[in-house]
Amino acid sequence: MTHRFPIRVYYEDTDMAGIVYHANYLKFIERARSDWVKAQGLDQNAMRERDGIVFVVRRIEADYLLPAKYDEALEVRTTVRSLTGVRLVMGQEVMRDEDCVFRAEVTAVCVTTEGHPVRLPAALRRHVH
Structure with missing residues (x-):
C-alpha cells in the first residue's frame, strides 16, 4: 500500500537558482512519514508521553x-x-x-527518551503486517 502526501513548493523551499534546496526534500519526506504514522493510528505525542519512546531516523x-x-x-x-x-x-x-524528482530509502527505529533502543510499537507491527 502506498501512502500519498501532497506538497506545494513555496519560495522559502528554493535556493538562489529557484529550485528546491536539497535539504528541504528531507523535510518533505519527514512530513509524509509523520502523516503515514498518524494514518496507522499511532499518536506520536502519546507514545512519547505515555510510553517514553520516539521514532528516530x-x-x-x-x-x-x-x-x-x-x-x-x-x-x-x-x-x-x-x-x-x-x-x-x-x-x-x-x-x-509521473516524474520522480527525489528518491530515498529511510530506516527508522524507536528509542526511549533517554536514547536507548526499544522494539517498534506492537500496534504498528500488527497493522503493517
Whole structure:
C-alpha cells in the first residue's frame, strides 16, 4: 500500500537558482512519514508521553533525480519495504506528476527518551503486517 502526501513548493523551499534546496526534500519526506504514522493510528505525542519512546531516523540513502521549482505541486509516495521488531525501512519518492524528482530509502527505529533502543510499537507491527 502506498501512502500519498501532497506538497506545494513555496519560495522559502528554493535556493538562489529557484529550485528546491536539497535539504528541504528531507523535510518533505519527514512530513509524509509523520502523516503515514498518524494514518496507522499511532499518536506520536502519546507514545512519547505515555510510553517514553520516539521514532528516530537511523539511516537515509537519497538520490536527487530532477529539479523541482517554485509553486510546483509534488506528491510524496511512501511504501513500507520491510518491518522487523526493531526496524522499519520505507521507500519514499517525491513525484511531479509521473516524474520522480527525489528518491530515498529511510530506516527508522524507536528509542526511549533517554536514547536507548526499544522494539517498534506492537500496534504498528500488527497493522503493517
